Structures are given as structure tokens and as C-alpha cells.
Amino acid sequence: MSPVEQPRTPRQDDGPADLADLLHAMVRIRVAEETIGDVYRDEQEMRTPVHFSIGQEATAVGVCAALRREDLVYGGHRCHAQYLAKGGDLDAMVAELYGRRTGCAAGRGGSVHLTDLEAGFGASSAILGEMIAVATGAAWTFAEPFDRTEGRLGRIAVTFFGDGASEEGVFHESLNFASLHRLPVLYVCENNQYSLSSGLAARQPAGHSITDRARGYGITARRLDGNDVVAVHEAAREAVRHCREGRGPYFLELDTYRWREHVGPNRDHEQGVRPAADVESWMRRCPVRRATEALRATDPGIDARVATWTRQARAEVNAAIDAAKASPFPAVSDLLTGTYAT
Amino acid sequence: MSPVEQPRTPRQDDGPADLADLLHAMVRIRVAEETIGDVYRDEQEMRTPVHFSIGQEATAVGVCAALRREDLVYGGHRCHAQYLAKGGDLDAMVAELYGRRTGCAAGRGGSVHLTDLEAGFGASSAILGEMIAVATGAAWTFAEPFDRTEGRLGRIAVTFFGDGASEEGVFHESLNFASLHRLPVLYVCENNQYSLSSGLAARQPAGHSITDRARGYGITARRLDGNDVVAVHEAAREAVRHCREGRGPYFLELDTYRWREHVGPNRDHEQGVRPAADVESWMRRCPVRRATEALRATDPGIDARVATWTRQARAEVNAAIDAAKASPFPAVSDLLTGTYAT
Amino acid sequence: MRKIAYFQAIGEATVQAMEADPRIVVAGQGVDDHKGVYGTTTDAFARFGPARVRDIPNGENAFAGIAVGAATTGMRPLVVHTRDDFMFLAMDGIFNLAAKWRYMFGDRGGAPVVMRGIVGRGWGQGATHSQSLQSLFGHFPGLYVVTPASPSDAKGLLMNALRSEDPVVILENRGLYELTGEVSEEPFTVPFGKGRIARAGTDVTVVAASLMVHEAERAADALALRGVRAEVVDVRSIRPLDDALILESVARTGRLVVADTSWARYGLAAEVAAVVAEHDPGMLRAPVRRVTLADCPAPVSWPLEEAFNPGAESVLHACLELLGEEPGNGPRMEHVMKGFVGPY
Amino acid sequence: MRKIAYFQAIGEATVQAMEADPRIVVAGQGVDDHKGVYGTTTDAFARFGPARVRDIPNGENAFAGIAVGAATTGMRPLVVHTRDDFMFLAMDGIFNLAAKWRYMFGDRGGAPVVMRGIVGRGWGQGATHSQSLQSLFGHFPGLYVVTPASPSDAKGLLMNALRSEDPVVILENRGLYELTGEVSEEPFTVPFGKGRIARAGTDVTVVAASLMVHEAERAADALALRGVRAEVVDVRSIRPLDDALILESVARTGRLVVADTSWARYGLAAEVAAVVAEHDPGMLRAPVRRVTLADCPAPVSWPLEEAFNPGAESVLHACLELLGEEPGNGPRMEHVMKGFVGPY
């Protein structure tokens, strides 16, 4: 492969994505987050609490590869992977972490308030569950007659949220509304078993899944391995088709695991927060590694390509970091700008 | 039967209640509400919005007859029947409607804020769903080690709420917490198909019940005819046993129907709000009539007894009305009293 | 000019705005029913049907977020809460989403959602159905907050809200719904941040909002009989507040009474007093008086309720006190809502 | 006396109160984890274990009601919110249930629940994780609301709260957690409604709460160098507010600056100004100054954040302005949180 191969986001039409493209997207996100994590820790110049998705890349990549550009994705606090997977601008995200004027939220929002409407990333936010409602509202717009103009017909809204966020009442109220009105919204629960340091057993009754709850609203729901990017992508394509055909909302529960601490770049199992054996077992189920292994049989050059993608991604994110640092901060005289429309 | 027969609330031990006692309790509540409704409308002296349970008596009576005095019941805005069925003081309730010092809430709370701790009626409130959480919290106390003192062991909390209230997020959050900690709380949903003038079809996805949702939390749940007082009572006894044995929360969905308008004493189908045919069909399923008919085979004197109970209840509620009117209003100089403990 | 009731003015503004802008959708519990939120949504429902006048399930928390999601993707939701007390459940969506959306996401668009909240004062509504939350809403930058007192303002402020690019909270007192007044038939807007001199005077300024504007006017009538000329300022808008109008009036009269339907502490009455104190306390020839709720939850029993709610008489007494006059024994003034008949 | 950090004082109060009263249970998301809510629940968990230091699922709305249900049946829940912003979701339970329970149900018992809310100012926390909600809580009768500024008050006010028969909201600024000060080892209580003179002075009164007490003290240091003696009043308690202490100070100095971590409008700064204006505006020899947040949501970018949050320098400038002095070019004063290192 050529050294100038560009990092690509997965295709955004309705066809199935190539596994290689999915892998490439995951590698790029992994490298971006790892690089940002190191710089974040060492420099202390990105002054905004950051939640990494390292280890969970397959959910965002698999789902977003099933979407069209005009579909809107909404995320929670752990939103970098989703933003990048949907095609969000890396430079603008990094500049946002540095609080620069060129940031995707103009330096106002920080790590947890990403947006890139061009790429179809609606918004993310740090209050648990909020975007479950917001995405439902966007789907309401997409279902309204006045939105049924040429080219807009059939947009869907997608929201990613955690197992913890599903405990909030807004989950219940939103799913009820979406199911009642058969709104085109795809709910993606990234079940990484933890909310902060609290495992599922401390928060939800044993033996019953979030999927069971979604079904209580008459929503078609599936639970599957969230570290298997192909399975996620196939399930997402089915879900998207369902929503786009006007058959109402869809729910996916994707089992996965985060490798780093809840917020920040460190490894919390090193502090004894979670059983090291659990973390290690999930690291063996690394979505990047699994996709690479799956490809190796048919594509012996895959390791070299991954190495190339890694190098390219590192260069790309380093360039984004350099660009962000060279960008101006917002002017203090603009402090109030944007509070109201002018 | 003797003309001095006293109105009785159902027994509050663990044995099954006699159907005649259940019927008696329903008749008393029916008469109390009908009498209050007339006076409310004609006098305009009870200045507080009142929500009648006329037509729904079997739910409150059947459930409360399965409880012990020390169990705590919590209700919503439509709480008179529950208060009376649990043995709440009628005089104090009527005085509360008249805003008198002798009211159960000292004239501070009105129709929607009843309480009678002596009788084990904890509280009711007018914000949808609040008491679902409060009852869950009471059950938490009942499950705590420091509450396991003699005589208090095995108390349970019960909350009545409507199909409309079950749409609030607090329902979801409360059931999750109760199931997680196996709290001794019985959730009783009085599904009368309406929230204000909005039928279920306008509010919840078709083909899925509130019971389905409760099961999503791993809660044992049953749905049954809420106008059949014997069925309700049997189901409640089973539910109470479950809770008392520490097997966690229980959920009952009881189908029923209200005869009057949402708030106030009038008949809203006369204003075309609901199909008159629906109302009439449900009136034919009147819980009082059904219980009377069921008894008639074995107890030919039942109609005479119902007539007596009716007379007695009317006398009782009229006396309560007279007593309330003769009672003083709270002193204006006490306006602030009770804002904080003194 | 034609006179209509306050509730009719709201209904008319809704219909006219919806005619002009197909993006507007009314949503709320029971907005489509026979009562039509005290008649305010009846005409809109008759005209536009259920697609644009949408009954919604209970669930205020999510619906605040759903409305924000709709507003930020092209709709213009007009969300109706039959009691503003229910908005406690919607506060995350209102404060953390709607109010901050434009700023927090870098000024790439706002969340133009309009929220009507009805204040259910009196007639034994009780502590949880009669709160007046203007000072809570007013605290947060990013929101507009208005409290129309007259039928004309009820129309004009709502029409302005429905053209706003930013979120607006409108608090309407249920006690004003039957009040009639002149209202232009044409669509018109009343801008945010502009108060109004409801009655001109020279001796004392009464700054009031919503229902209290009427109590203040009645107090002014009684004062006029005694030769005292009270000026009544209707703030109309809680955020932004028309500081200039307040200051200009107090500069003339030297005396300030603030009358509000909520509590004194951290309330509108505090803010108005602060505006004067931070501009020039030297303006004040006498201490400021706050005429507000008693400092307790709302009781139900009617004698307590009468004592709890401030009325014309409390405004009158406050004014007389500032002027160093005895209240004397004029006729007792009944509350505005006297004669109201239930059920509510 | 022994010195400990603010967070340790909270932890110590919790343990001592729990030892004395078996009804107290700590509950909150992650209260049992390795971080122990910034070290404030660590000791209690070590001592009493999970039965009394209870990790809870997410779901702030229900949990407010659950806590009220527990409190009204005999428990004493101490509910911890790692950001007070999350309490928007709990407001129905706080305002409609906890604050009103005693009154609304005829004074047959209260809802003694204590709610700690941490204000997460600075370090790019962003608009939804750094709000300071004291004026919202302070508006409602039935609640006690306190804002400890020192380690000693953090202990004494929490111990007082845990003995209260009524609900209490305690707002703690995350920026104070590492601050050390003298704290008695014995259990003790600080009563509600009593402010404190943090520093005596004669020329200007700075009334402040929480973190701003420290900024005010630093401003007072700088003023002292210029011969100006500023008095700093720490309100400690938002509801009830110690009016008498504020009035007594302003009567002496004739000048008032109010420094708060929230917005000016309908905020603590408004209430304090109103207290003076309604008592005797003649006390004021100069206009009141409000030193508060800029009127926008909290930005993340640090230069904006620095400009957004008031600090010692803004207090200093406000005081000098009231005294008719030029700020001159003294050394720039850094914010209290300067040097903080993430992740938060």
C-alpha cells in the first residue's frame, strides 16, 4: 500500500462497509485517543475533563459506518470515538480540547460538548441521558411532514449512551415517546459494565438486561458483542433500515469494556479499582486486534497496513495538536458572545 | 341486621377478608365520595381541587384489606378511597377538605395531601409519580437493620398510582432501585386508561402494558381486573406475602375506570370527553354491584345490608361534614407554623 | 379597539404565529382536549389538528430534551405546562440544555423552544400547584423570561417568543385568564426587556409583575382617593429586566415598593431592589418594601391562603408606610381572584 | 489547634455524626469507591461499610423522593451529589417534597434529609458542571441552605445539618477541598443563620459566600497594603441569611460589595443588596457592587474561564471603585484554583 494512503472514515452510504475500512477507522481512533491521552497527561494544557473510549472503538465505528452523512448522531460524555467515527473534524476536536477559537465548539464546550453538523454529529453532553431525549426530539423533526422535503426524507437520529445513563428516568420517558410515535431513532447503549467505579451489580437487578427494558416499550431490541465490529455493523445496518423505513425506534445493547479510568488517561485497575484479570480478559478481546486477526487469513498484508495507518494517524493527530496550539484562544472581549443570538 | 351496625374497615391482619366486609368498605367509600361530591359542587365551600375514585373502589379496598395497620400506604392525587380503605379517619379527611384546623393535614394540605400515620396512611401528593419514589424510600427504611426491632419487622410500603404516573421517569428509577435492593414495596398501578382526558393510545405504545415494563426490572408483576374486589384482594395477599418474606418488590396493574371527570364532581362524558358507551359499559362492571351480586346467592339479605350500610355511611359522612363546618379554621397568626420544626 | 380575554389573546397569538410559521408545533399534556388548556389551545387545535397541536405523555424531563432536540433540528416547539410547578421536572433540559445550547456549542445555532408555564395561584391549589418560578428562570443567562400581565402583552410577548432564536419561558398567572383588555387583531410583537408604565405617578413607584400589576393598580386607585399618586411599573420581562425604566421611575418618586407573586428571598423583589441599590441608593428617600408571599409553603385553608398571598391591600399598606401615613380604616380590598368558583 | 483540610473535615463530621446516630446513612453515586467523593466518604465507608455508605444507581429524580421516603420513616439520609448541577434532576423531590413536607402535611414531622452538592468550578468543567445553585435553593421556605467556606464550618455545618429535623442543602466548592484550617477534633455544630466576620474592617464591607470569602480575604490583604481596611462577612448560611450581621457591618462601613460564585441576577448578590435597601438605604455612602459571574454560561477555554469567574482582583477593583480610588497597577492576583492539575 502507498505511504500517502489517506485515513478514511467508513463509507456513509447504505452498503456494507469493508472490514478493512472499519479496522482502519478503529485504528485511527485508537491512535488519536492514545496520543491525546499521553499529551493530556504530560502537558496539562488541555484543561477539560476527558473520557476515553479506548477499547470500545467497535461500537462507534460499526454503527456510524451504517449511517448516512445527514443522519445525526448524539453522544454523551464519552464521545470522541463517536464524533470521529461519524466523520467529525479531528482538527476541530483537538482544538476544542485546547480551548481554542478553532475548536468545534469555539472553545466554549470542551471535551464533552462536541459538535460537527457538517459531518452529522449533532451534539454531545456531560449530563447523563440528556442526549437520549435530544436525539428523540431530532427524530421527531425527521418524522414531521415539513421535514419531508427532497433529500431530507428518511433521516434518522442515533444516540450513544452508557449502561449508567440508561438508569436515568429520561431513558424511560424518551423510549415511551419514540415508540408511541414510531420515531426514526436508534438507541445505542454501550454497556461497558461500569458507571464511574460502580459495576452493574451495584446498580441494576441481576438477570435482567437493559434490552429487556427497551422491549417493554415495544421497541425492537438486540444485545450483542460490542467488540465485534462486523457484528455491530451488521446489526446497525438492520437497525438503520428499520428506522428509515418508518418502523419506529430500534435499540442496540453492545457489550464492551473501557480500558482507562472513567475520566482521564490513566489505567484505574493499576489503582485496584477493577479486577486486573477482568481488564486483561477484555484487552484480549480488543476490537482492533480481533478485526486484524479476522483479516489476516485473507489479507496477509494487513499487519503492515495497520502499521501504516497507525503511523499516519499519529502524524495526523500530532499535526492537529500542533495546529491547535498555534491557534488563538477566543478573545476575552467575546466572552459573552453566543449567550443569545445577535 | 342491627341498625347500629358500625361501618368497618376491612380487617388488617393476614387472613383473607370476607367479601361482605370488602363490599361494606366499598359501599362506605362510594357513599362518602358521592355525598362529598354533591356538597362540593353545591356549596363551593371545600376550596381544594378534588379527584374522585367513584367506580374504582375495588382497587383500594382489595389491596388495603391485605395489609396490616403498620404497613404504610402512599397515594397520588386520587387518594380518598385509598386513605379510607386503609382506615384513615373520615372526620379528619372531610375537615381537611374544608381547610379546618382539625383536618388530617391541619388545613395545610387539602384534598391531595392526606395523611394518617395512626392508620398507616403515609401521605399522598399531587405531583405525578412522587409517591412511587417516597414509598420506595419507606421500604428502604423497613429493610434497614435498625428498623428490625420487635413489632416493626416485616413492614411493607405500598403505593397507588395511575397509568399516567407510570410514564414519569421516577417510575423507572424507583423500580430499578427497589428491585436491586429487593425492597418490600408493593406498586399498585390503577390503570383507568386515562390521564386527564388523554386515553392510553395517545400516551403509550399499543400492545405493551405497564406490567411488561415492570418485568423489565425483574419485578414479579401481575395484571388483572381491578373491578373484581375478590381477585384484587387475593392478588394483593400474594403480593404482600412476597414482599413481607423479603423476596423483593411486587407490581400489580389493576384495570379499572373512573366515572366522574378528572377533577371535580361532574360527569365528563356528558360533555363528550369520553365515549358514553365506554362509560356505560364500565358502569355495568361496577365493583360494588359485582360484589353484591356475587354475595346474593349465598346471602339473600345482602341487598338490605347494603341499604343499611349506605344509610349509615351517609349519616357518618354527613356528621363529618357538620363536624368539619363547626370546626375552627387555622389561626392566621399560625400561618408560618410548620415551615420549620420549632 | 376590540377587547378579548387574556386566555383568548394567548390562543390568538398561537394561531397567528402557527399560520405564519409552519415549524411551530404546540405540545403538552391535554393540549388537544375539550378544555384546551383553559381555552388557550382550543382554536389552534381546531385549525391545525393533532399533527401540530400534540398531546404528549407525562414525562416532563425527557420532553424538555425532546423539545430541544426538535428545536435544534428545525422545529419550533411551544411546550405547555398547565402548572409551572411541573417544570421542576424539566429543569435539567431547561437550564443545562436549552439555556446553554447556543453558547456551549460555539454559537452555531440556538434552541428556540418556547415554554408556557401557568401559575395556579389560589383556590386551595396547594403548595405544589401554585408556585411562581420567575426568579429561578431569571437567574440563568441564555433564557428569556417574561410574565405578561395584560391580554395585549399575553399576545405580543408570545408572538415575540415564537419568533425568537433563543429559548423563552412565559409565566402566565391563571388568575389573569378571564381578564379582558384591548388587543389588536393584527399579529404584533412586544419586545423582551421593555417594561411598561402601567400607571403614571409621582409619589411612590410600585414595580410589579404579572397578577401583582393589577393588585398594584387597585392599590393605586385607593391611594389616589387619598391624594397619593403611585406609579405602577409592569416589568413584563424578568430577563432581561428593564433596569432603565425602573431607575427612571424611582429617580422621580424616591420610593420603591416591589410586588411579586413569589417569595421575597432571592426573588424578583430582591433583584429590583438590588438594581436600585447598585445604581444609586441615594435615590431612595425611604427603605424599599417587598410585598411578597409569606415565607412558608402555600397553605390550602382559605383564611391562611388569603393571608399568604399578597394583594392590593398589602401594596397599599406598604406605600402608605413609606409615605409615613397611617393605613386608617378604608374598606377592605378583596383579592383579585375573589369569586372564583371551582373545580379549578 | 490541629489543622486539617476541608475535605477531611467533611469526612470527620460524617463519621462522628454516624457514630452518634445509627439512623444516618450516606448515599450517592460512587460514595464507596477508591476516590470516596474526593476523600469525603472514604473514612465513613471504611468504618461503616456498604450498609451505611451506599452506592446508588444513577437516577437523581427518584432518589430525592426515595431519600424523603426514608427520612420520613426514620432514617437520616445524607445524599451526596458530586456536582450540584445534577440536582436539577432532583428539584421536584427537593422543592415539592422535602421543603414542603412538614408544612403541607400539617406539621406532623419533617423530612430530615441532608443533601451535599459540590460546585465544580474551573479547570474546564464546562457550563453544566460548574454551577452554583445557592439562590435557587435559598428561594424556598422549608429548606436550610448553607455554604461552608472554611474547614471548621464544613465540619460544624454538616454536623448541624445531620441533627436537623428539616431538610438541608450544603453547597461545597470543589476549589476549597484542599484548603486547610484549624478544626476541633471534638464533634461540634455551627448553627444555621449565623454569619461570621472573616476579617474585621471599617472602610468597606465585602459580603461573600463559599470560595469568594477567600478571594475577598485576599483582596482585603491587597487593600490593607494601601491602607484600606475591608471587612469580610462570610454569610455561611444562605437560608436563613444573617441579615443582622450584614446590616451591622454595612452600618459601620457605609459601603457594600457582594461577592458570589453565581450570576448577579436573582442571585445571592441581589438578596444581600435588597436586605440593606429594605432596611435603610441611607446607610450606603456609595452604590452596591455585585462581583459575580459574567452573564453567560461557563466557557471551557481557560482565558475565557479566567475572565468569567470573579476573583480577588475583581473584589479589589470593586472596593477601590467604591472608595473612589484608582486600581493602579498592583501585581495581578491569580485565582484561588491556579495550579490545579487535572484530571478533575
Ligand SMILES: Cc1ncc(C[n+]2csc(CCOP(=O)(O)OP(=O)(O)O)c2C)c(N)n1
Ligand atoms: C445526571 C448525571 N448524574 C451523574 C453524573 C456523573 N457521571 C458522569 S459519567 C457517569 C457514569 C456514566 O456511566 P455510563 O453511562 O455507563 O457511561 P460510561 O462512563 O461507562 O461510558 C456519572 C455517574 C452526570 N454526569 N450526570
Ligand SMILES: Cc1ncc(C[n+]2csc(CCOP(=O)(O)OP(=O)(O)O)c2C)c(N)n1
Ligand atoms: C408531574 C406532573 N405532571 C402533570 C400533572 C398534571 N396531572 C395531574 S393528574 C394527571 C393525570 C394522571 O393520570 P393517572 O396517573 O393515570 O391518574 P388518574 O387521574 O387517572 O387517576 C396529570 C397529567 C401533575 N400533577 N404532575
Ligand SMILES: [Mg+2]
Ligand atoms: Mg458504562
Ligand SMILES: [Mg+2]
Ligand atoms: Mg389514569
